[in-house]
Each structure stands twice: as structure tokens, then as C-alpha cells.
Amino acid sequence: MLELQQLTKTYLLPGGKNVPALQAVDLILQPGEWLGIVGESGSGKSTLARCIAHLEPVTSGRILYRQQDVTSLLGEALRQHYRQIQLVFQEPGSVFHPRMRIGEFLCEPLLNYKLMPRRQMAAEIGRQLERVGLSPAMAARYPHELSGGQLQRVMIARAISIYPEVIVFDEPTSALDVSSQQKILELLSSLRRETGVSAIFISHDLAVVQQVCERIAVMQEGRIVDVVADSRRLVPSELHPYTRKLIDAVPTINKLMNRSIHHG
Numbered sequence: 001m002l003e004l005q006q007l008t009k010t011y012l013l014p015g016g017k018n019v020p021a022l023q024a025v026d027l028i029l030q031p032g033e034w035l036g037i038v039g040e041s042g043s044g045k046s047t048l049a050r051c052i053a054h055l056e057p058v059t060s061g062r063i064l065y066r067q068q069d070v071t072s073l074l075g076e077a078l079r080q081h082y083r084q085i086q087l088v089f090q091e092p093g094s095v096f097h098p099r100m101r102i103g104e105f106l107c108e109p110l111l112n113y114k115l116m117p118r119r120q121m122a123a124e125i126g127r128q129l130e131r132v133g134l135s136p137a138m139a140a141r142y143p144h145e146l147s148g149g150q151l152q153r154v155m156i157a158r159a160i161s162i163y164p165e166v167i168v169f170d171e172p173t174s175a176l177d178v179s180s181q182q183k184i185l186e187l188l189s190s191l192r193r194e195t196g197v198s199a200i201f202i203s204h205d206l207a208v209v210q211q212v213c214e215r216i217a218v219m220q221e222g223r224i225v226d227v228v229a230d231s232r233r234l235v236p237s238e239l240h241p242y243t244r245k246l247i248d249a250v251p252t253i254n255k256l257m258n259r260s261i262h263h264g
């Protein structure tokens with residue numbers, strides 16, 4: 001479905017210094033798959049998300065979407081491609097316009113892609129809000145009247161409203177408290193079952209990624225250093241030393257790992 005070939009992104013800082021944020025990344029996302037990306041801060045996860053979502057140009061390499069190279073798409077072809085790959089960020093607050101009601105925010109992509117006439121919009125927005133566990137009455141509210149977890153649900157509703165084939169989640173639960181985080185992860189699991197959408201799920205927290213992804217790619221200094229086929233069966237001897245270091249940093253994962261070792 002989506003294939004990254006030798007994807008490289010280098011930032012040029014004022015003064016001439018180069019920052020190699022992505023270094024020859026190769027990665028394949030299969031249809032329906034939720035692929036996890038983990039790595040410590042600065043390893044290049046957000047850069048990868050922005051490049052895949054075409055929010056930043058890549059320095060070199062290719063992004064193949066359904067076998068077509070989309071790195072150099074322009075104009076209407078790019079606009080249509082944007083629709084297929086949606087990005088959900090960590091800080092939903094930064095995406096909302098403070099004076100735009102939630103309903104207007106949800107209308108935007110539907111109008112933009114002419115997915116339905118205006119007269120059906122109110123009912124559709126109500127359905128979308130319900131789908132992510134919110135009341136249709138929320139459509140009349142402003143962003144500052146919603147909690148972080150509710151805003152993240154609105155972001156998710158907006159991302160799925162235009163039926164993308166891939167959603168890139170960049171730390172979607174990191175700004176939330178543990179209970180809201182858990183509820184969002186449950187919502188994502190049920191949306192995955194309902195829609196069959198594919199996803200790239202980025203987090204610094206292996207325990208979170210484990211809940212929604214089978215395969216996980218591990219990033220370090222802009223490279224993929226390890227790909228774990230089954231996030232729920234981590235076999236230490238088969239892991240890259242850096243992956244083991246990440247696991248050691250997460251106590252809950254340690255427990256799961258011990259359990260999988262003892263139970264074969």
C-alpha cells in the first residue's frame with residue numbers, strides 16, 4: 001500500500017550545518033496493517049510522519065503509494081493524494097482555530113473534497129461525533145470548551161470523515177492523562193475494525209504501540225534499526241540492542257516480555 005524507499009531528509013540550519021533527520025529509510029505498510037514506529041526523542045519519528053503526509057518535501061528517496069511514486073506530485077493530483085493520507089498530531093489544540101466551532105472544523109474537509117451537499121452536513125457532523133463517542137451537541141462548541149481527549153476525538157473524526165486509506169498518528173495520546181489515553185486507544189481499535197483503514201502509529205512509548213500494532217519499526221538517529229514482527233511476542237535474543245534498551249525503559253513491557261518468555 002505504502003512503501004518508503006531510501007527516504008532521506010536533511011535539514012539545513014542557518015550557518016550551514018546539516019541535520020540528517022532521516023537516513024535511507026526503507027519501510028512497507030501493508031493494506032489494513034497498523035505499523036508502529038518507536039524511538040527516543042529526536043530519532044526522526046515526526047519528520048517521518050510529516051514527509052509521509054507531504055507536509056515536508058523529502059531530500060531524496062521515494063514514497064510509493066499503490067506502486068506510484070508520489071514524492072513529486074503537484075496540483076490537483078497532490079490535493080487528491082492528500083485525502084488518502086491523513087495525519088493526527090499529538091497536540092490537537094494547536095490545529096484548531098480558537099474562533100471556529102467544532103462543527104465548522106469538521107465540515108471543512110467534506111466541503112473541500114465536495115463529499116456532500118451543505119444541507120446534509122449537520123446530520124453528517126452529528127454522526128461523525130457520535131462515531132468517536134461524542135455528543136452531536138459538541139458541534140456548536142468552541143475548542144477551548146473541550147478537554148484534550150475530546151479534541152483528540154474530534155481530530156480523529158475529521159481524519160476518518162474523508163475515508164483516507166492511511167492515517168499517520170504522531171503521538172496521538174502523549175498529551176493525555178492515562179485514563180483518556182486508554183479510552184482513545186480503545187476507540188482506535190474499534191475504528192480500525194470498522195473501517196479497515198491502515199495506519200502508521202508513532203510513539204515514544206512501546207507499551208502504547210503494543211496495544212494497537214502488531215509490527216513495530218524501531219528508529220534511532222534517523223534510521224530504522226530494527227523491525228519486530230509481533231509486538232506482543234518480544235524475544236530478547238532476536239532484538240537489536242537499542243530495542244532492548246527501549247524495552248528496559250518501560251516497566252510494563254518488561255513484565256509482558258517475561259511472561260512471553262516463560263510461556264514460550
Ligand SMILES: Nc1ncnc2c1ncn2[C@@H]1O[C@H](COP(=O)(O)OP(=O)(O)OP(=O)(O)O)[C@@H](O)[C@H]1O
Pocket residue numbers: 011012013019020021039040041042043044045046047048204
Ligand atoms: N524543522 C526542523 N529544522 C531543523 N531540524 C529539525 C527540524 N525538525 C526536526 N529537526 C531535527 O531532526 C531530528 C529529528 O527530529 P524529529 O522531531 O523528527 O524527532 P522525533 O523522534 O519525532 O522527536 P520527538 O519525539 O522529540 O518529537 C532532530 O535532530 C531535530 O532536531
